[in-house]
Amino acid sequence: MPHRTFFWFILPSLLAMFLFIAMPIVSVVIQSIFVEPEQVVVTTQTCDPFGCTDQTQVDAEATAKVRAQYPLGRFNGLGTYLDRNHLAAADVAEAWASSDSPGAFWAKLMNLSFYRALAFTLTYTFVVTPFVLVLGLAVALGVNMLPGVLKGPTIFVSLLPMIVTPLIGSLILFWMIDSRGIIGASLQTLLNDPGLSLKASPTLTWITLIIYGIWHNLPFAFIVFYAGLQTVPSETLEAAIVDGANRWERVRYVVVPYIAPLVVFVLLIQFMDNFRVFEPIVGFSAQANASSLSYYIYNDLSGTNRQFNSAAATSILTIIGVGILLAPVLIRTWRDFNRKRA
Amino acid sequence: MSVLRKALMGAAFVALSGSAAMAGCGVTAGNVKLLGNDFAAIHDVADAAATCAGDGVTFSSNLTSEHDKLGVPALTADPAQYTTVHVTASTIVPLLGGGLIRPLDDLVAKYGQGLKKTQLIMVDGKVMAIAFMANAQHLFYRKDILDQAGVEPPKTYEDVLAAAKAIRDKGLMQYPFALNTKVGWNLGEEFVNMYLGEGGSFFKQGTAEVAINNETGVKTLNMLKDLVAYSDPDFLTFDSNATSKLWESGNLALATLWGSRAAGLLDDTGSTPEVVSNTVLAGAPTVGGGTIPASTLWWDGFAIAKNITDADAEASFAAMVHGLSPDNIKAHNDDAVWLAEGYTPTPAAAGVTATAQAGAKPYPMLPYMGLLHTALGDNLAGFLQGSESAEQALADVEAAYTSAAKDAGFLK
Numbered sequence: 001m002p003h004r005t006f007f008w009f010i011l012p013s014l015l016a017m018f019l020f021i022a023m024p025i026v027s028v029v030i031q032s033i034f035v036e037p038e039q040v041v042v043t044t045q046t047c048d049p050f051g052c053t054d055q056t057q058v059d060a061e062a063t064a065k066v067r068a069q070y071p072l073g074r075f076n077g078l079g080t081y082l083d084r085n086h087l088a089a090a091d092v093a094e095a096w097a098s099s100d101s102p103g104a105f106w107a108k109l110m111n112l113s114f115y116r117a118l119a120f121t122l123t124y125t126f127v128v129t130p131f132v133l134v135l136g137l138a139v140a141l142g143v144n145m146l147p148g149v150l151k152g153p154t155i156f157v158s159l160l161p162m163i164v165t166p167l168i169g170s171l172i173l174f175w176m177i178d179s180r181g182i183i184g185a186s187l188q189t190l191l192n193d194p195g196l197s198l199k200a201s202p203t204l205t206w207i208t209l210i211i212y213g214i215w216h217n218l219p220f221a222f223i224v225f226y227a228g229l230q231t232v233p234s235e236t237l238e239a240a241i242v243d244g245a246n247r248w249e250r251v252r253y254v255v256v257p258y259i260a261p262l263v264v265f266v267l268l269i270q271f272m273d274n275f276r277v278f279e280p281i282v283g284f285s286a287q288a289n290a291s292s293l294s295y296y297i298y299n300d301l302s303g304t305n306r307q308f309n310s311a312a313a314t315s316i317l318t319i320i321g322v323g324i325l326l327a328p329v330l331i332r333t334w335r336d337f338n339r340k341r342a
Numbered sequence: 343m344s345v346l347r348k349a350l351m352g353a354a355f356v357a358l359s360g361s362a363a364m365a366g367c368g369v370t371a372g373n374v375k376l377l378g379n380d381f382a383a384i385h386d387v388a389d390a391a392a393t394c395a396g397d398g399v400t401f402s403s404n405l406t407s408e409h410d411k412l413g414v415p416a417l418t419a420d421p422a423q424y425t426t427v428h429v430t431a432s433t434i435v436p437l438l439g440g441g442l443i444r445p446l447d448d449l450v451a452k453y454g455q456g457l458k459k460t461q462l463i464m465v466d467g468k469v470m471a472i473a474f475m476a477n478a479q480h481l482f483y484r485k486d487i488l489d490q491a492g493v494e495p496p497k498t499y500e501d502v503l504a505a506a507k508a509i510r511d512k513g514l515m516q517y518p519f520a521l522n523t524k525v526g527w528n529l530g531e532e533f534v535n536m537y538l539g540e541g542g543s544f545f546k547q548g549t550a551e552v553a554i555n556n557e558t559g560v561k562t563l564n565m566l567k568d569l570v571a572y573s574d575p576d577f578l579t580f581d582s583n584a585t586s587k588l589w590e591s592g593n594l595a596l597a598t599l600w601g602s603r604a605a606g607l608l609d610d611t612g613s614t615p616e617v618v619s620n621t622v623l624a625g626a627p628t629v630g631g632g633t634i635p636a637s638t639l640w641w642d643g644f645a646i647a648k649n650i651t652d653a654d655a656e657a658s659f660a661a662m663v664h665g666l667s668p669d670n671i672k673a674h675n676d677d678a679v680w681l682a683e684g685y686t687p688t689p690a691a692a693g694v695t696a697t698a699q700a701g702a703k704p705y706p707m708l709p710y711m712g713l714l715h716t717a718l719g720d721n722l723a724g725f726l727q728g729s730e731s732a733e734q735a736l737a738d739v740e741a742a743y744t745s746a747a748k749d750a751g752f753l754k
Binding site: 035036037038039041042043044045046047048049050051052053055056057058060061063064073074076080083084085091111113174178179195197199200202285286287288289299301302303304305306307309310 | 410411414431432433435436438439440441460461462463464465466467473476524525526527548550574575576577578579581639641681698703704706707708709710712713715716720721723724727730734738741742744745746748749750751752754
């Protein structure tokens with residue numbers, strides 16, 4: 001395709017990407033390096049149904065004047081990124097200097113809410129993703145073996161976890177794992193531990209969220225792999241059988257290499273999806289034991305005082321995190337592409 | 343009361359008062375757009391205000407539990423997207439700070455003859471909002487269980503602990519107590535209540551500098567920890583809906599719950615007659631030898647947007663005042679602890695009234711209180727789970743708040 005044609009061909013997409021991806025990111029970057037202008041406060045008498053008191057209030061007029069002068073707010077540079085509620089540069093340095101063992105340093109790091117959120121996000125991503133890949137392939141291989149009449153219904157049932165809205169799915173499970181719910185009560189009876197609660201201990205909450213994540217994401221990997229399996233050439237498989245390969249060897253040396261590009265595709269999507277885990281934390285009310293970067297952003301934007309600069313800084317850090325996660329896979333794909341072209 | 347009966351009564355009420363209402367509103371032009379929370383009392387007011395529509399007046403409303411997130415952006419727009427908003431001691435603060443709501447003195451003079459003086463929310467000598475109902479967390483207890491355990495109704499949180507212990511020791515219930523301890527806003531609110539009950543103050547006098555990492559703060563946290571030892575281990579997921587269900591299912595003997603939930607717990611749906619007939623509402627307990635209840639008083643009211651025409655403001659104010667007419671309050675007497683004329687206190691109001699009369703403090707209407715509330719809600723779970731010391735938890739709260747308050751321009 002001539003470059004000129006190519007340019008006109010992708011112009012609409014480029015335009016849309018510029019408007020809906022590039023511009024918002026620029027806006028978020030700007031918001032993250034500015035903080036609110038100084039508030040002018042005055043003490044005034046405030047009366048409500050329960051009596052009158054002298055209370056501090058923001059002087060709306062004076063503050064509006066300051067705002068008009070600095071519409072973006074005060075320039076803060078990387079201040080928000082390095083403050084205690086984000087990367088906490090000073091606190092981490094202090095923790096490093098004052099800890100005599102990696103364990104003590106880790107404990108101090110986990111006391112910082114941003115690192116707590118980051119730790120769960122990374123654990124979730126790196127546990128859920130491989131499970132989804134392996135189990136998704138296993139389910140796809142299994143369904144592929146079924147006789148034709150059973151395939152349709154099985155595929156439908158296998159897709160259900162993905163069809164359920166994440167928030168609803170997690171809310172239903174939240175009530176099922178309640179100590180009075182069917183799963184929670186059954187576990188208590190089975191393990192003979194009446195005090196067992198999946199919601200109370202951090203470890204069990206993490207495991208619950210991770211199992212939910214695998215359950216919810218599995219159908220996506222399954223359906224992509226299942227589609228891929230339909231294109232595996234039967235001649236190669238038959239040749240492998242003639243060569244005496246057992247079922248495992250056929251999967252390992254014929255099927256997997258053949259659908260490798262799909263595996264990379266699912267891996268990329270899963271990394272991105274799992275890194276922005278959010279709904280299960282809300283659905284399972286798991287905020288006490290687990291928090292993620294996305295939840296951290298949401299938390300800054302709810303409540304009566306919304307902290308745009310803080311949410312923006314976490315958003316940018318999330319984008320950087322996704323970039324780091326995807327970099328190895330993208331570099332590999334780029335190399336493969338160049339090799340094929342050469 | 344069944345939902346159906348409520349709906350029928352509401353419909354009948356609207357039908358009966360419809361024609362008379364139009365004359366009663368006293369305005370002939372303007373748009374009324376209401377933004378509010380979503381619970382029975384708000385619907386009562388909104389439904390009655392809606393009868394002012396017609397004859398050049400339009401009415402629309404958006405009643406949603408997400409109202410607090412919409413208020414500031416919607417009223418910052420010019421013209422504002424809503425003419426009147428439902429506010430509380432906490433949600434009015436950013437609206438005041440942004441200069442987004444207008445003084446109501448002239449409108450009160452013209453349309454507000456029926457309002458009580460206590461309903462006027464005054465800031466710096468100007469009326470900024472009209473309150474219509476009061477709310478507070480207070481004690482609910484089960485008479486029958488306390489009798490079986492042989493304990494008197496608690497007056498202090500120390501009594502609550504003793505009663506809960508007696509109930510557990512007698513084998514009546516393993517987890518007899520609950521309060522709204524879900525991580526986030528709810529848990530923050532419990533700290534605020536208990537800390538004020540202990541006689542603490544949140545900030546250094548006259549500044550935005552936080553001062554909770556002290557003896558009072560530690561005592562507050564220890565009391566909360568002692569209390570949740572008698573709560574189900576899932577206590578960090580308990581919001582108002584969860585604790586109400588626990589109460590209705592008869593799994594609790596003592597609980598600190600919102601007064602606005604009382605009507606729902608005392609009606610004959612969702613529970614057994616045994617639980618309902620034995621549910622007693624009492625004022626919030628005191629704590630640590632303090633004299634005031636460990637609870638905060640809240641009011642719900644409405645304010646009028648600044649960035650709208652005077653005609654719209656007038657119509658909105660008149661319609662909302664019409665929504666608070668004594669007839670309407672009488673018709674929905676049971677739905678809230680109304681502050682407006684026409685209200686006769688009911689058993690469901692006993693707890694809030696007792697708490698207010700015992701001198702509980704109002705929720706602090708400070709511009710930086712929201713930031714502290716968020717920091718409290720996010721940083722106390724570790725201590726309650728036993729993985730952190732009280733001092734460390736309070737230091738974390740202070741550090742998180744200080745960082746946020748600097749960004750918000752309250753601290754240097």
